[in-house]
Amino acid sequence: MESARTVADYATLARKRLDGRVWDLLQGDEATTATNLEAFERLRLRPSVLAGVESPQTEVKILGRTWTAPVCLAPPAVPDGVHPEPEMSAAAGAAAVGTLPLVVSSPAGRTAEEIVERSGGTPLWLRLSLLRDREAVRELMGRAEDAGYEALVLAADDPALDWSAVERLCSVSPLPLLLMGVMSPDDAVLAAESGMDGIIVSNQVGRRLGGVAAGVEALPGIAAALAGRTPVLLDGGIRRGRDVLAALALGADAVLLGRPVLHGLAAEGAAGVRGVLSLLLDDLRETMALAGVGAVTEAAPALVGAAPAAVREITPAVRGGGLTRADLHASVADPVLDTMNFLNEITLRHPDAISFAPGRPYDGFFDTEQIFGYIRGYLDHVAARGATPAQVREEVFQYGPAAGRIRELIAHSLWADEQIEVAPGSIVVTVGCQEAMFLALRALFTGPSDVLMVSSPCYVGITGAARLLDIGLTAVEEHTDGLSVEALEAAILAERARGRRPKALYVVPDHSNPSGATMPLRTRFELLDLADRYDFLILEDSPYRLLGPGTRVPTLKSLDRAHRVVMFGSYSKTIFPGARLGFAVADQEVATPGGTVLLADELAKIKSMITVNTSPLSQAAVAGALLASEGRISDLNREAAAYYGDATRHTLHCLELTFPADVRADLGLSWSTPEGGFFLTLTVPFPADDAALSRSAREHQVIWTPMSYFHPGGGGTHMIRLSTSYLTHQEIETGITRLAAFITSELAPR
Numbered sequence: 001m002e003s004a005r006t007v008a009d010y011a012t013l014a015r016k017r018l019d020g021r022v023w024d025l026l027q028g029d030e031a032t033t034a035t036n037l038e039a040f041e042r043l044r045l046r047p048s049v050l051a052g053v054e055s056p057q058t059e060v061k062i063l064g065r066t067w068t069a070p071v072c073l074a075p076p077a078v079p080d081g082v083h084p085e086p087e088m089s090a091a092a093g094a095a096a097v098g099t100l101p102l103v104v105s106s107p108a109g110r111t112a113e114e115i116v117e118r119s120g121g122t123p124l125w126l127r128l129s130l131l132r133d134r135e136a137v138r139e140l141m142g143r144a145e146d147a148g149y150e151a152l153v154l155a156a157d158d159p160a161l162d163w164s165a166v167e168r169l170c171s172v173s174p175l176p177l178l179l180m181g182v183m184s185p186d187d188a189v190l191a192a193e194s195g196m197d198g199i200i201v202s203n204q205v206g207r208r209l210g211g212v213a214a215g216v217e218a219l220p221g222i223a224a225a226l227a228g229r230t231p232v233l234l235d236g237g238i239r240r241g242r243d244v245l246a247a248l249a250l251g252a253d254a255v256l257l258g259r260p261v262l263h264g265l266a267a268e269g270a271a272g273v274r275g276v277l278s279l280l281l282d283d284l285r286e287t288m289a290l291a292g293v294g295a296v297t298e299a300a301p302a303l304v305g306a307a308p309a310a311v312r313e314i315t316p317a318v319r320g321g322g323l324t325r326a327d328l329h330a331s332v333a334d335p336v337l338d339t340m341n342f343l344n345e346i347t348l349r350h351p352d353a354i355s356f357a358p359g360r361p362y363d364g365f366f367d368t369e370q371i372f373g374y375i376r377g378y379l380d381h382v383a384a385r386g387a388t389p390a391q392v393r394e395e396v397f398q399y400g401p402a403a404g405r406i407r408e409l410i411a412h413s414l415w416a417d418e419q420i421e422v423a424p425g426s427i428v429v430t431v432g433c434q435e436a437m438f439l440a441l442r443a444l445f446t447g448p449s450d451v452l453m454v455s456s457p458c459y460v461g462i463t464g465a466a467r468l469l470d471i472g473l474t475a476v477e478e479h480t481d482g483l484s485v486e487a488l489e490a491a492i493l494a495e496r497a498r499g500r501r502p503k504a505l506y507v508v509p510d511h512s513n514p515s516g517a518t519m520p521l522r523t524r525f526e527l528l529d530l531a532d533r534y535d536f537l538i539l540e541d542s543p544y545r546l547l548g549p550g551t552r553v554p555t556l557k558s559l560d561r562a563h564r565v566v567m568f569g570s571y572s573k574t575i576f577p578g579a580r581l582g583f584a585v586a587d588q589e590v591a592t593p594g595g596t597v598l599l600a601d602e603l604a605k606i607k608s609m610i611t612v613n614t615s616p617l618s619q620a621a622v623a624g625a626l627l628a629s630e631g632r633i634s635d636l637n638r639e640a641a642a643y644y645g646d647a648t649r650h651t652l653h654c655l656e657l658t659f660p661a662d663v664r665a666d667l668g669l670s671w672s673t674p675e676g677g678f679f680l681t682l683t684v685p686f687p688a689d690d691a692a693l694s695r696s697a698r699e700h701q702v703i704w705t706p707m708s709y710f711h712p713g714g715g716g717t718h719m720i721r722l723s724t725s726y727l728t729h730q731e732i733e734t735g736i737t738r739l740a741a742f743i744t745s746e747l748a749p750r
């Protein structure tokens with residue numbers, strides 16, 4: 001038998017031994033693992049010299065129990081074909097090395113009691129899911145205690161449940177409870193406040209979000225926020241002694257080991273697990289001795305240095321400051337801010353792939369000369385209204401009012417296109433619709449009890465903006481025809497019962513991104529009525545509205561008699577995205593000590609401290625386009641809307657030809673048939689996660705967006721979003737052929 005000299009050698013042995021498909025299952029989600037490994041790779045130790053450390057101490061005491069080393073075996077659900085009795089063999093392997101706990105996952109075919117009987121004295125913890133059935137969980141807890149488990153690990157993998165459920169469990173748990181899957185300092189503090197006895201920092205639990213941070217990146221902030229209140233364990237990416245030591249230095253009390261244990265099991269059963277653990281502990285001791293760390297409890301943050309990537313990329317003139325992620329606002333480590341990066345990376349890595357990912361307008365209708373024509377048209381209009389040459393010049397060369405220069409034209413266009421009657425003074429011109437969202441959220445949300453309701457799936461721009469501002473979200477599931485008012489009402493009542501105040505609802509009523517759904521007229525009336533009854537504002541965002549065919553359902557704003565709707569507008573899809581021009585309509589009255597003002601006035605004040613004013617040059621270009629179409633953007637977009645409709649129909653046609661009804665029924669495949677907009681969604685019979693996307697790009701040269709990115713409360717795991725807007729027929733045909741090959745290969749046994 002080949003012998004392993006490092007932990008990594010066991011991976012090689014396991015790979016040789018296992019069937020390819022089992023190996024793939026065992027490796028699990030490649031993207032998050034790569035993130036963890038890369039994060040450790042970037043860390044550098046700064047050893048102390050001449051520290052006189054001969055035999056470093058690895059013992060730690062956690063939850064009252066002394067462990068031989070700060071290492072615990074993680075609870076992977078072991079794929080069939082790896083080992084017939086994985087828990088027993090892992091426990092035996094661990095026992096041969098010392099006292100190292102094993103977290104037992106809910107195994108198939110073995111009871112929790114059987115595992116204890118045959119665990120050889122290894123301390124066992126039991127992993128639970130946050131099930132809705134409270135009685136079942138309580139019963140399992142009782143059985144775990146009776147059987148001799150020493151602690152329970154609750155995996156934060158059921159996004160539908162909340163902190164009140166956690167609190168209830170803590171109050172009834174007979175054993176110490178640890179929450180696994182924590183990735184933010186706020187959640188760690190909430191967990192401790194809910195009564196958790198320990199935290200496991202991990203990006204490995206539950207659904208895989210694209211661009212998720214590494215556990216070790218989240219660790220320092222979490223450890224600082226908890227300040228020793230509960231033990232903190234780190235999970236994910238531990239492969240070497242120096243990884244363990246770095247994790248301890250950054251605030252962990254111990255680490256969990258997942259895949260290496262599986263590799264040991266697959267390679268040599270219990271002996272393999274023993275081998276993996278002994279090699280890791282030897283390596284830890286050697287690293288400690290070389291780094292001058294006498295005991296694991298002495299590992300301090302100063303031991304870990306800066307990331308080499310940063311050192312390589314940043315010139316000496318700007319290096320320094322010693323910042324870590326923990327010094328920055330927690331949102332920068334939030335996966336939602338990274339979703340676009342992951343897609344961009346994939347796109348750059350596979351330049352020949354056909355991408356159904358970006359929501360880009362079709363380039364074919366743009367003409368460089370248009371820009372000059374638009375600006376000229378606007379300046380002529382200003383001159384025709386009596387401006388002197390100096391005033392005309394000022395229109396584009398100088399700063400302008402915070403609320404914008406072209407509000408009258410926008411107000412006119414809203415009337416011409418949508419019969420929305422608003423005064424120019426209730427409009428704020430913004431840098432894209434994104435700034436309008438940010439201004440409204442900043443103005444309306446005053447404290448931690450205010451919550452923003454969003455539909456799920458939901459556009460990531462709003463969830464990202466809410467995250468930047470520390471605004472809590474409540475996600476309400478969408479149905480085929482959009483948001484359900486009943487579900488929304490239930491969510492409002494639930495939030496109120498928790499002492500929180502639903503302050504506003506963000507909604508994309510027409511050809512929604514990403515679902516493509518359009519809200520029927522009746523629902524719009526019901527929604528306005530609900531907003532009145534429960535006293536919340538509706539944030540209406542409709543960037544795709546004028547790109548749909550046929551008659552349009554009236555906007556919420558045009559039906560808004562009680563000033564419940566703040567409307568966001570965007571010219572990105574209808575005029576051109578390079579202008580970065582959007583606006584907010586906020587005609588709500590705000591009582592102030594000096595008299596009544598409009599919400600728009602307050603938004604403009606906030607804007608003056610963010611972007612000062614929207615580029616006058618961009619405003620001039622968009623104004624020129626509005627003037628050229630006499631305010632009717634729908635006219636301006638007639639050709640584009642037809643093009644997008646045609647692209648959607650062609651995509652549906654290609655899907656239909658490739659997967660006729662009987663074939664797709666057999667496969668468990670289905671898709672939406674949107675009436676307009678840029679997007680359609682496909683439901684597939686396999687997890688459409690980052691790993692699947694990587695395979696699709698690498699092996700089939702086709703890119704799409706995992707729908708899970710758009711589900712703030714979890715979900716969409718088996719759905720993909722296809723954007724068809726900017727592709728030619730030929731590209732759509734090739735793209736769908738490639739997509740079909742990808743789907744077929746995902747379904748084929750490996």
Ligand SMILES: Cc1cc2nc3c(=O)[nH]c(=O)nc-3n(C[C@H](O)[C@H](O)[C@H](O)COP(=O)(O)O)c2cc1C
Pocket residue numbers: 025026027028033036074075076077078079105127155180202204205206235236237238256257258259260262
């Ligand atoms: C094949 C496989 C299945 C897993 N299944 C689960 C699971 O069902 N529940 C869970 O909490 N963690 C699961 N995990 C995650 C592990 O518990 C652990 O968090 C992860 O393996 C640690 O990262 P590492 O492998 O880089 O050490 C699984 C991991 C793998 C590799």
